[in-house]
Amino acid sequence: MTDLTLLLDRRLMRARKDTMPRQRRLYELLRQAILDGRLLAGTALPASRVLAQDLGLARNSVIHAYEQLAAEGYVQTSRQGTIVAALPSRPKPPASSAQPEVPVGAMLSSRVQSFNRRRTPEQDLLPFMPGIPALDAFPVRTWRRLLQGVWSDPDPALLSYRPALGEPELRQAIATYVRTARGVVCEVEQVIVTGGTQDSLDLCAHALADPGQRVWIEHPGYGGARVAMQAAGLRVVPVPVDDQGLAPAGALWRRQPPRLIYTTPSHQYPLGSVLPLARRLALIEQARTAGAWILEDDYDSEFRHDGPPLAAMQGLVPQAPVIYLGTFSKSMFPALRLGFMVVPAALVDRLQGVLGDLVRRGQSAEQVALAAFINEGHFTQHLRKMRPLYAQRQAALREALARHWTWPGEVLGGACGLHLALTLPDDVPDVLAAEAALKKGLSPRPFSVYGMGGEPRNGLVIGYANTPAEQMDARVRQLVKAVNAGLAR
Amino acid sequence: MTDLTLLLDRRLMRARKDTMPRQRRLYELLRQAILDGRLLAGTALPASRVLAQDLGLARNSVIHAYEQLAAEGYVQTSRQGTIVAALPSRPKPPASSAQPEVPVGAMLSSRVQSFNRRRTPEQDLLPFMPGIPALDAFPVRTWRRLLQGVWSDPDPALLSYRPALGEPELRQAIATYVRTARGVVCEVEQVIVTGGTQDSLDLCAHALADPGQRVWIEHPGYGGARVAMQAAGLRVVPVPVDDQGLAPAGALWRRQPPRLIYTTPSHQYPLGSVLPLARRLALIEQARTAGAWILEDDYDSEFRHDGPPLAAMQGLVPQAPVIYLGTFSKSMFPALRLGFMVVPAALVDRLQGVLGDLVRRGQSAEQVALAAFINEGHFTQHLRKMRPLYAQRQAALREALARHWTWPGEVLGGACGLHLALTLPDDVPDVLAAEAALKKGLSPRPFSVYGMGGEPRNGLVIGYANTPAEQMDARVRQLVKAVNAGLAR
Numbered sequence: 017m018t019d020l021t022l023l024l025d026r027r028l029m030r031a032r033k034d035t036m037p038r039q040r041r042l043y044e045l046l047r048q049a050i051l052d053g054r055l056l057a058g059t060a061l062p063a064s065r066v067l068a069q070d071l072g073l074a075r076n077s078v079i080h081a082y083e084q085l086a087a088e089g090y091v092q093t094s095r096q097g098t099i100v101a102a103l104p105s106r107p108k109p110p111a112s113s114a115q116p117e118v119p120v121g122a123m124l125s126s127r128v129q130s131f132n133r134r135r136t137p138e139q140d141l142l143p144f145m146p147g148i149p150a151l152d153a154f155p156v157r158t159w160r161r162l163l164q165g166v167w168s169d170p171d172p173a174l175l176s177y178r179p180a181l182g183e184p185e186l187r188q189a190i191a192t193y194v195r196t197a198r199g200v201v202c203e204v205e206q207v208i209v210t211g212g213t214q215d216s217l218d219l220c221a222h223a224l225a226d227p228g229q230r231v232w233i234e235h236p237g238y239g240g241a242r243v244a245m246q247a248a249g250l251r252v253v254p255v256p257v258d259d260q261g262l263a264p265a266g267a268l269w270r271r272q273p274p275r276l277i278y279t280t281p282s283h284q285y286p287l288g289s290v291l292p293l294a295r296r297l298a299l300i301e302q303a304r305t306a307g308a309w310i311l312e313d314d315y316d317s318e319f320r321h322d323g324p325p326l327a328a329m330q331g332l333v334p335q336a337p338v339i340y341l342g343t344f345s346k347s348m349f350p351a352l353r354l355g356f357m358v359v360p361a362a363l364v365d366r367l368q369g370v371l372g373d374l375v376r377r378g379q380s381a382e383q384v385a386l387a388a389f390i391n392e393g394h395f396t397q398h399l400r401k402m403r404p405l406y407a408q409r410q411a412a413l414r415e416a417l418a419r420h421w422t423w424p425g426e427v428l429g430g431a432c433g434l435h436l437a438l439t440l441p442d443d444v445p446d447v448l449a450a451e452a453a454l455k456k457g458l459s460p461r462p463f464s465v466y467g468m469g470g471e472p473r474n475g476l477v478i479g480y481a482n483t484p485a486e487q488m489d490a491r492v493r494q495l496v497k498a499v500n501a502g503l504a505r
Numbered sequence: 506m507t508d509l510t511l512l513l514d515r516r517l518m519r520a521r522k523d524t525m526p527r528q529r530r531l532y533e534l535l536r537q538a539i540l541d542g543r544l545l546a547g548t549a550l551p552a553s554r555v556l557a558q559d560l561g562l563a564r565n566s567v568i569h570a571y572e573q574l575a576a577e578g579y580v581q582t583s584r585q586g587t588i589v590a591a592l593p594s595r596p597k598p599p600a601s602s603a604q605p606e607v608p609v610g611a612m613l614s615s616r617v618q619s620f621n622r623r624r625t626p627e628q629d630l631l632p633f634m635p636g637i638p639a640l641d642a643f644p645v646r647t648w649r650r651l652l653q654g655v656w657s658d659p660d661p662a663l664l665s666y667r668p669a670l671g672e673p674e675l676r677q678a679i680a681t682y683v684r685t686a687r688g689v690v691c692e693v694e695q696v697i698v699t700g701g702t703q704d705s706l707d708l709c710a711h712a713l714a715d716p717g718q719r720v721w722i723e724h725p726g727y728g729g730a731r732v733a734m735q736a737a738g739l740r741v742v743p744v745p746v747d748d749q750g751l752a753p754a755g756a757l758w759r760r761q762p763p764r765l766i767y768t769t770p771s772h773q774y775p776l777g778s779v780l781p782l783a784r785r786l787a788l789i790e791q792a793r794t795a796g797a798w799i800l801e802d803d804y805d806s807e808f809r810h811d812g813p814p815l816a817a818m819q820g821l822v823p824q825a826p827v828i829y830l831g832t833f834s835k836s837m838f839p840a841l842r843l844g845f846m847v848v849p850a851a852l853v854d855r856l857q858g859v860l861g862d863l864v865r866r867g868q869s870a871e872q873v874a875l876a877a878f879i880n881e882g883h884f885t886q887h888l889r890k891m892r893p894l895y896a897q898r899q900a901a902l903r904e905a906l907a908r909h910w911t912w913p914g915e916v917l918g919g920a921c922g923l924h925l926a927l928t929l930p931d932d933v934p935d936v937l938a939a940e941a942a943l944k945k946g947l948s949p950r951p952f953s954v955y956g957m958g959g960e961p962r963n964g965l966v967i968g969y970a971n972t973p974a975e976q977m978d979a980r981v982r983q984l985v986k987a988v989n990a991g992l993a994r
Contacts, residue, residue, distance in 0.1 A: 089782035133861030151661035172640035175838035227716035293578035351867035372622030378840035
């Protein structure tokens, strides 16, 4: 008996601050002692009455612990009492408990070996981080009121699994919006709600392409697209962009024919060029011939600064092999995690069955609230407020760069959206500049992170949307100072 | 002029009920006419003043429409006026606009060709659908209050992209819960919040295995696991289960060595057997030798009806190659779309970088509210109310089956969770029985849908959680009647 009470040690029973009941704790200690060999097979455990007394526990607690051990096969109970069972082929833990048996690299799949994103949510909030909207300008109270409305007396069905293609009222609201605002030609049936563009890309990669097939991605381009495609087992082919957007050489169609083509025709990400009509039509024609799907990522066209938005590629030609991708991460807020796809009518029915298998869709309250947000006019109103705000912030950034930026370079993009691209001379490496900036609490992104494996380009992508105009001058001065300090080292 | 006004047709300009402004409508009609060749290259458009008069529009509307067409390259403006541009290499739409150029099957990837889930949210709400908790018993008001609290004055950071591994307070709450309630041995760092078990499986399949590698899945077993693995390009190997759960033949380890092993040891899905300790230890040992990961799906152990829950496999052996998967779809509600994984400590750091790339995480308000729901005791309280409710509903189902079921068969499972499995004799094919039931508004699931390609078994999985006990007798009588009618046809 002494042995066991020592082993179980009252202080240990009481030391832990968590809320585990003592019978559970007793069970845990006995189980561990059996597993690690401190209690050998054949050992008789003390009678419950005795152990309860020894440990100052209720007898019922001991009985429950014994029962559970018996249920799981750790002990056997008979008239003779409770006996520790013989454990067959117990696995040995690795030699040193600090070291895993296999290197972590080998635990991961090959396809994700290159993935190692260390960006934190804190970094996302720093000045100049691209892709972050004006978070403090979002009408939180309106949103809260609409959510509250959904939750005030919800049909229990709203708590269950929801339609794979999205809530009907949200699909309708999106259809109306993209038809009028983006020249997308679609019926509501063609609209599919997703968990944001990353989710849309995942779904397209898996539903439309098989491992080993090729995907063309703009170079430089959106890193999230590269990751989604590589994870799906596809081979990424970088396709250069020029000042008119995606520019595949003619031979590429023969030599490396794509199954998917990822492009940002309305505002190339991150360089900002706009794909002209002639190239759009040619791309559609060639994609159709090649049996390829075009994924048109229209990530920031809501915020056009130089006139009405260009019409989407999707609506240019009837039955074009184009899937239009939209997101609410910029127009609402990123944490909402809602986006959408507009797919050709011929694909909808089969895709519904596929998505029904692939995804479990929920977030019904958020979807219904977003539909109300759009239908009651708050969405249009919010965009109408954000456009001049972002235009003003972009202008402030341009002015500050003109005033303080000391290196030769060109400002690219800015026809719409939330960022500018700034080319750098070779003697100011973008990675070094971005690192120096980050040390000072600024987060422009080097062109390098948008590289797809093609010819490297040198420059910074600078987001302006989440920085007030009146702070822009000071921030750019800090940036110049940081880059200078980085170069001096 | 007459031609163009006919082409543009005032009535058409006004017919549509959507909110598109008329200048946008004019632009659309002209653009379409140019694209489909009704307006040929070189055609001069009328002066804006003239067209405005003809159509009864403000002149500014016409000017804006022309400007946009010019910006997109549809027309050229010069002193001579506005001339339709020549469109290079215009793609031709397919011959019949009703028919797609390629069969839809060919548009989809091979890996999803077999996916075609037609289950609707309405079907999910029918009596006997497995996996749906008691939706009307969820404390909606408490949940609304907690969400409201998060939204009452949120830090703008909560609206941005959020940590890839989940909100810190939710990870902490989950760690405390699984340690005490599930015998999971972990630090908070090992807990990763996901968008539900389907998302967890997707992440594991991609981060831990490459296309062509093998995954063992229990047969019969969870269809969602099969889909996730096939989508990731893995080869599914069905492994039979017996009345003690997963039972791989020894030779299988050599002949078809797995990279992943998907299992439900605490309550085999859907047959309900419990994997005994000896098999658990052997499985861990053999998986370690094979370099395989065990995915332990603990989908419904919160609702144990026959005593305290069994400890998870995850905590059995130090550094076992086990990833523990939990979900809030049953314990909270499915539409919440939150679940979690507990991964070995050695994997956490690299996995963080991989997930940072693979996923964009948000739903911050829901995550923070869920943490509060757990920390304030509502979660435990809800489970404490649901356990007897589900036990009562299960008992009612058993009694009703004993009273009315006319075919020989065995009731399996029910030690925990939300469903029972009922075997059927060969002359009552489960698919036929399930179809007949569905016609009468009942939704038990045939064993067939849980098949993984192994030896077929015949029976029905019957969910009882979302059906009040007092209705159970009538529902079972309806089911018997429906199956009889189905057999008679």
